[in-house]
Amino acid sequence: DIVMTQSPDSLAVSLGERATINCKSSQSVLYRSKNKNCLAWYQQKPGQPPKLLIYWASTRESGVPDRFSGSGSGTDFTLTISSLQAEDVAVYYCQQYYSTPYTFGQGTKLEIK
Amino acid sequence: QVQLQESGPGLVKPSETLSLTCSVSGDSISGHYWSWIRQPPGKGLEWIAYIYYTGNTNYNPSLKSRVTISVDTSKNQFSLKVTSVTAADTAVYYCARGGNYPSWHFDYWGRGTLVTVSS
Numbered sequence: 169d170i171v172m173t174q175s176p177d178s179l180a181v182s183l184g185e186r187a188t189i190n191c192k193s194s195q196s197v198l199y200r201s202k203n204k205n206c207l208a209w210y211q212q213k214p215g216q217p218p219k220l221l222i223y224w225a226s227t228r229e230s231g232v233p234d235r236f237s238g239s240g241s242g243t244d245f246t247l248t249i250s251s252l253q254a255e256d257v258a259v260y261y262c263q264q265y266y267s268t269p270y271t272f273g274q275g276t277k278l279e280i281k
Numbered sequence: 282q283v284q285l286q287e288s289g290p291g292l293v294k295p296s297e298t299l300s301l302t303c304s305v306s307g308d309s310i311s312g313h314y315w316s317w318i319r320q321p322p323g324k325g326l327e328w329i330a331y332i333y334y335t336g337n338t339n340y341n342p343s344l345k346s347r348v349t350i351s352v353d354t355s356k357n358q359f360s361l362k363v364t365s366v367t368a369a370d371t372a373v374y375y376c377a378r379g380g381n382y383p384s385w386h387f388d389y390w391g392r393g394t395l396v397t398v399s400s
Contacts, residue, residue: 208386217375217390218326229388261326265385269341270328 170194170264174273180281187249189276191262196242199266206266209238209247212275213258221260222247254280283307285376285391292397293370299363299396303376308389310334310357314380316387317350317361319372322395327372331380332359339380366398 171194181187197206205225210218220229222238225245235250249256257280262273289301303315317329330340330350338350344363352359363370373395379387 206385210387217377217393218387219390220386220388223386223388263326263386265380268328268339269343270380272326272328274325 169269170197170267170271172262172264172271172273174260174262174276176276177274178277178279180279181249181252182281183254184251185281187252187256187278189247189260189262189278191240191245191247191273193243193245193264193266197264197266198242205241205245206264207238207240207245208263208265209236210261210263211256211258212261218261249278252278252280283378283389285378285389287374287376287391287394289374289394289396291395292399293366294400295367295398296365299361299366299370299398301361301374301376301394301396303359303361303391305357305359305378308378310352310354310359313378313384314382315352315359316377316380318375318377318387318390320375320393321369321372328380329361333381368398370396371398372396 173192175190207225209222212218226238237248239246259275284306286304293299311334314331316331332338332350347364349362373393375393376391377387378389
């Protein structure tokens with residue numbers, strides 16, 4: 169299984185400041201024939217299902233604010249929120265879909281400082 | 282708008298079988314892969330299995346011996362069965378669209394249903 173490890177486990181950022189969450193996979197998730205990384209990011213608020221934010225490591229899902237961006241390749245990835253808003257308080261998960269069993273990171277809890 | 286809705290018992294006794302159904306609206310179940318994902322209370326996410334309308338399936342090896350996923354195209358539904366449940370199977374169970382082409386990632390999710398395993 170591909171192990172996904174996120175850092176930090178929790179993060180407190182001031183409103184309007186940048187938030188950065190890291191995700192590392194135990195092996196490359198680069199799909200070479202497509203030259204795309206099989207990596208997605210989700211946001212989960214309390215009592216709600218996860219919401220897809222980013223797929224193919226950097227493609228923003230329709231309707232997701234452009235303050236959310238994804239980057240990275242191979243085994244190291246980053247989710248960046250450029251200017252934190254109050255509604256961004258949530259747990260964020262990365263997920264690989266390079267190979268089954270698909271696996272998620274342990275989650276990063278984002279709070280307001 | 283694609284919508285998914287899980288249904289099934291919220292309480293299952295140990296050693297019995299957990300059965301859930303996901304009803305899909307706003308999209309045909311044909312043409313996409315569909316998955317089950319679970320989340321124990323206060324913990325992270327675990328992918329369980331996916332299915333295509335043709336019956337093509339893929340299971341998480343950690344659960345494969347106890348899990349069956351099936352599809353009913355006439356009802357636009359897919360289902361999950363987990364046998365011989367224990368307290369470790371207590372979780373919120375989500376159904377989601379995705380798992381393979383054209384959506385490997387999970388782009389639509391149900392609201393989830395909490396299943397508690399207890400006598």
